[in-house]
Amino acid sequence: MITLPPQFDHWFTQRGWSPHPHQVRMLARSDAPALMLIAPTGGGKTLAGFLPTLVELGAAPGPGLHTLYISPLKALAADMRRNLTAPIDEMGLAIRVEDRSGDTTQTRKKAQRADPPHILLTTPESLALLLSYEDAPRIFAGLKRVVVDELHALAESKRGDQLMLCLSRLQALCPDLRRVGLSATVEDPPALARFLAPHPTACAIIEADPGPDPDIAMLTTDNPPPWSGGGGRYAIREVLEEVAKHKTTLIFHNTRAQAEVFFHELWLANDAGLPVGIHHGSLALEQRKKVEAAMVAGQLRAVVCTGSLDLGLDWGDVDLVIQVGAPKNVKRLVQRIGRANHRYNAPSKALILPANRWEVIECHAAIEAVLAHDLDGDPRGPGPRDVLCQHILITASAAPFDADEVFAEVTTAGPYADLTRRDFDACLDFVATGGYALRAYDRWQRLMQRADGLWQLRDPRLAQQVRMNVGTIVDTDKLKVRMKGRSGASGGKPLGEVEERFAASLVPGDTFLMGGKIVRFESLREMEVQVSRDRGRKPKLAVFSGTKFSTSTQLSSRILDLLHRTPLPDLPRHTLDWIELQREVSQLPRAGRILVESFDHEDRPHTCIYGFAGKNAQQTLGLMVTRRMEELGLGPLGFVATDYATLIWSLSHLDNPAQALDATGLRDGLDGWLAENALMKRSFKGAATIAGLITRNLPGKRSSGRQATFSADILYDTLRKYDPDHLLLSITRDEAMRGLIGFDRIDGMLERTGGMIDHVHPGRVTPFAAPLFLEVGKVPVNGAGQETLMRAEADRLMIEAGLI
Template sequence: MDTTRLPQVIEDWFAGRGWRVRRHQRDMLAASRAGLHALLVADTGAGKTLAGFLPTLADFAGDAPPEDGLHTLYVSPLKALAHDVQRNLLTPVEDMGLPIRVETRSGDTPSDRKARQRAKPPHVLLTTPESLSLLLSYPEAATVFASLKRVVIDEVHAFATGKRGDLLALSLARLQALAPAMRRVALSATVADPEAFRAWLAPWGDIDSVALVEGEAGAPAEVEILVPEGERVPWGGHAAAWAVPQLYQAIKANRTTLIFTNTRFLAEYIFQLLWDVNEDKLPIGIHHGSLSKEARRKVEGAMARGELRALVATASLDLGVDWGDIDMVVQMGAPKGSSRLLQRIGRANHRLDAPSRALLVPGNRFEFLEALAAKDAVDEGRRDGEDFRPGALDVLAQHVMGCACAGPFEEAALLAEVRSSHAYAWVDEAAWARVLEFVATGGYALRAYDRFKRIVRGRDGVWRLTHPEHAARHRLNAGIIVDSEMLEVRFRNGRALGKVEENFGASLRPGDTFRFAGMDLEVESLRDLEIVVRAAKSAGQIPSYMGARLPLTTHLADRVQALLADRTGWARLPDDVREWLEVQDWRSRLPAPGELLVESFPHGGRAYTVYYTFEGWNANQSLGMLITRRMEDAGLGPLGFVANDYALAVWGLKPVEDPAAMLSPAILTHEFVEWVQNSYLLRRAFREVAVIGGLVERQHPGKRKSGRQVTFSTDLIYDVLRKYEPDHVLIEAAWADARTRMTDVGRLADLLDRAAGQLVHVELDRVTPLAVPVLVMIGRETLPAGAADDELLVEAESLAAAAMRPTRG
């Protein structure tokens, strides 16, 4: 039997549209008929989603279509993507006259439809990880999913390595227990390590049960890097506002242009600049996560109908609603990763046989190098991405509670089910007992409070809810995404100065100084969602608000360093960028791959040290906090630091004569722990895990707690646990978050390893060219993002004049 042969009605449908069935689509059908799970890695426009659904369509197009009941589950990271897939899936279903009912289920689905779906599920249900987890928490789950044959996970790279992936991994384990014959399918265009994703997808670690299907190669993308017309690539800034006139001409020359930015602030800023030059009144839209659902849907509809000439967007559209008439994608600022860039480029044309066109617009010289490195990676088809890490304990606690809501469970059976997922194979009986104790009582320090008693073990050894109301409260509050709050900066007398992102505020502690709203401020206290400050007696030590950031991937950072070392390749660079590197090479040196270059020089009466780490902003920001404390202990009079993705600049009254001493590995033991515990970082991380783990509720029936109320509640509990139960399971989970997401301790450790063996210290008499891009950031705020670029350019010219003078010191 030919396992790749499709029913005739499907073959005819492809032929009728002038399409051929791709090899990888037939391979997915063969894998399904062989009883295998499957991971499909194929370029954007290769028909991945259709390939995932093809076995389902074939089942319903056969001589004996399946009976009523849920047959296929489609899981998407975005609600918008699920709605788009529904539209695209209904077309072949209706064209072929197949007896398939397709519905979506998300947070936006009306409650009466959700109830009907539990009583009479459709054949195909399109949902998100969170909505799936909630559906599994109902007593009807065993009946609803008993007939399930297939789960299709789209854009798996977007969430498998994070907490949403943990939640989905646990849901897959539960589904496999309810429907043992169920097969798992995952789809992606940008998986860097297919073997790691096969292991994540496989039940019980049986990687051989997961077929790897690789798609047919598509037309290579056409990527260009925009440079200023008759001007120089800027020294500093990230907004690339210089490119707006050229960008507007590109919009006029194309049918539809999709413009990606890395932050919401930058999206708003670029959108406004485009409207300022929009003499032709072209329809230009904006799309990001802070807009209302109605505003986003309106823009998505206009884009789908081809009514917009350009759309400025953030990562909210990374995962590709299928708009086939986009003929150019623009990336404003550095791409930060080759996989992210590939994903965004794939929004153009969305056809395998047509090249996607992309324009990269760097904001400064380092970003030009990053754009070139990303372009080379795309040309070579090289992908990158985040590594998998052990499943999070707060997510496991949420899942256990959801299972209890569905019905009583036996401890050993649920542990076996949990351990069948790759993310939680590490869980031993001791860790399991701690999680159960937390869900049952809140932990040792909280067990006296009845509101934390959610489940109880009966004499028969079976765990049950202590009261039915806990199920309703769980479903009202369960979820993984915890919105980041904004912290208000104000004086003690109540005068407000504005708000900063919690990411920044969490790194502060009383006594720290920073520059904000044009003033140097000292932190007096942090409480609830406020930073209480007073006027500082000296210049701000810590760089002020810089907005949310996408992390620079290690892969791309390594490529940028390789570009610096490849002097023969400098011929590809614009004249001013090449001159920048040549003068740096002559005046000082360039950091070689695997090497940590440290430069020291005086400037403006202060002693500066610049560490060229290439480890990303999170790691550099954390290192800056730690180094300034070491400098203070050494009596060097630290005055401040500033960081970008590539470098960290620290300045003080006295020079750092031995930078290696500032970077000894011991900094990650006592000093790192002391800094995290005494800053807001651990407290903030605890709030997130407390919400995810169900310890603190965001919503009550008919009422949602404010961010201030949630923070107040979690702060009280945090203080109790730190004092009476410092090894509480959620304190452990908070530490894991603080180490990985907030401070990037893994990359910090890599940096310290390099410092121990490959540190090169160069002492100079003045600023170097390579230091200029990071030094121009000192004291500059970016509210709104990019608004300070003109001021940066003025500062850059002054610094550059000193750095580029053609005389040796």
């Protein structure tokens, strides 16, 4: 057991500090094989994770790599280097700390491999790259500890799955390696501990005092929110007033597009000239770094941001967080709230601004959940097989391997603890041959088995290609945006990225927002969007690929509970009146049942299904129910969906909703619908890219997004026709069911309700259904209903022309 040496105790005392109890406990348990600390933001959890390393190296700073720090963001690694350098220098410790990411120069990376620092701060992708080199055993020979920061964030994505596979490889290279996980928001600590180390007894959990509850409320506005849409522009004036009253405010948005629009409107209304900035993942690195530096220097009063600032960076002067739009997820809201008052035992202050009437209810439910410490989170499924395929390629790039040994390693990774040998062998066969339908093509013959039974790359030159494509982040095809240089030359200031399909829709003179500025499209040169400044017209909206959140099932349950309380909670008068009117005209949705409303609007039958299953699932429900209505001859014409409901319009009423909402019928119709759906091709492209079937980056060139999509579509159609049981088609279906189409949410909804349906005929549009008529994203159904309307319109025109 390690205790705090006098040198460290003196350092704390000089600053008027004393170690927090959880930091002392982490030091005392530092010899544990795996340790997870759960501490609130500002609770010194990162220092707690590093204290054992600093103490050990302070006593005996031997050569070589001692501790590896993994964070989900490059900015966190750089920030951590600055934070660690201060105590190391002030205590005179002979400890070398360096960071390594995609921004590190090749010269520096080469030097780090030859002479690793004592502490290396990096990302999951950079670790995977290091493990792909043949000298990985030497690089990691003396590794004693790995510290994983923001573990909860990594556990929610494939980046975390890849990291756990890398840790299984590291553990094989360094059997005595100790794992440390750090996290602030955890809904199920034992499950996260199993993710970090699969054996329940292997990972000890230390929970710090959570500190005081946050000071959180809804932002009071003079005008009620709009009936639909998002963005919060109706409350720009109130937001500016809050910014003026605080030192530094972070204004969070759920999407990059909403952040751009809000920042532009904020800037136009900023008569006081308050210094404000914008930060999101599609902006150029230079601009993001500039904003981060200004924040650290205390030069900004507010930053409009997205999930790019959810994690990590220690900005003590942030004293207010404003969440614009319903957070959709309580855990995400808690994480964002924690960015304010980044100090232990100081309450964080936050305001939530609902973007529309439905979100008023959701925001109230989210605030209640935060104060009740009721975090949400969907259970993690098994480790994805496309990530495993990439890991096998990375392993082969480093050295020939024994399949039995790699299988044993992989099953020590938490997400893959239950992996069967059959599934592992299927992944190995795919990596080696491409699978049954593709094994005749040389380009997918990547591994060969030697006479001694070991597997190796068929061509050693393939290792470079593998390294160029490491990672599980599959960006939607994006193009760089750059200011047009003098005399039309390229090389102007980089601004960020937009999606390729958005760029393809532009013609010279079109304007759009980028970094809060209106820019004018000039040309597309060498796969770059060339723009100039434009201070005039209303801009088009750039399409950014950021994550589209769906309301969590736990938060949806709270909303349903809230609607049936007596009396109703303390909501704004306009919202209370809206709820009461819904009760009078129709009825309120309730837990354990599905509410279906049937009414006419503009002489057209409409059906509104309240499933509260999240946007993706409600969208899929619309597709599935209209498909069933088509089979029943009801002539569905289109639908629109929100997180809470799906509105369908048709030629005939759905008199028996149970026919369309039967669980067996929906599942039976799913496979045929999925096979032809564009979402499946999108999901296939992502899985094929991660698994290595589609190569985006090749030595000396990079394929465009359109080329990659074209290749993916051909491969998908080929495999469906000739090898329907192909591994990647199975992976694609699993991915789509869990993510893009949300059918698991539909399954959960049907299971919770047990087929119980409340079918009402209110006789007119209902208060809860009315906002859906204003939603964007209406989906037409091209079936018998549209054909009937076209025939009727043709007959009308012919009669008018005197031809009939």
